[in-house]
Structure formats: structure tokens, C-alpha cells
Amino acid sequence: QVQLVESGGGLVQAGGSLRLSCAASGSIFSVNHMAWYRQAPGKQRELVASIASGGSTYFADSVKGRFTISRDNAKNTVYLQMNSLKPEDSGVYYCRFVVGPSDYWGQGTQVTVSS
16 A cells, blocks of 8 residues: 655745655555645645656746755655745645556645745
8 A cells, every 4th residue: 555645844934945745655666757736725736846757847837946846766755845935835735656557646735825
């Protein structure tokens, strides 16, 4: 049974930084794709950033230049470094791992950015 556990969320003032982590437990090999999504109240879940097994990355326009994504394959962990945070970055952040045909999601971690 694979589980993803997120950590690092919290309350921060605008302009501040947070680092989210998502680690997989259980038997998991060769994670193809790791990604972070977020969902604000009343809005659809949106893709924030992703990183492929080869290291190529994607960022939503709204976070380009402020967020970075990285992965540690040995630890089956993905990180999201969030700088220059804005109130509109607030929401529940979810990580997602794609392993072959399987799709795993974390339980979510709350990020609140105060103005």
C-alpha cells in the first residue's frame, strides 16, 4: 500500500516562504511524474508545478519565478519551495505521484498566506 504524506504547510505573511515536502511510504519504484496541485475554497484543483523523472519541470504562470520544484528519487520525495508568497497562493496543496498506470495522491496540507 503506497501512501503519500505531505508536510510543511502553515500560516505565513505575504512575501514569506514555505517549503512543502511529500514523501511516499510503501513499495514504490520509478516514479515517473511528481506534481503539486492546490485547491482554494470554491475553486477547482489546479496544477501548480510538476517534475518528470528526467528532471524537466512545469510551472503554472501564476507561480513562475517564485516557486521551484525538486525531487529526491532515492527518498521518493518531492519538494516545493515557495517564495514571495501572495494571499492568492492560499489553499490546500496536494502532491501526486504517477507510477506506471497508477496514480497516488496525498491528503493535502493547508497553506495560508496573510496580507
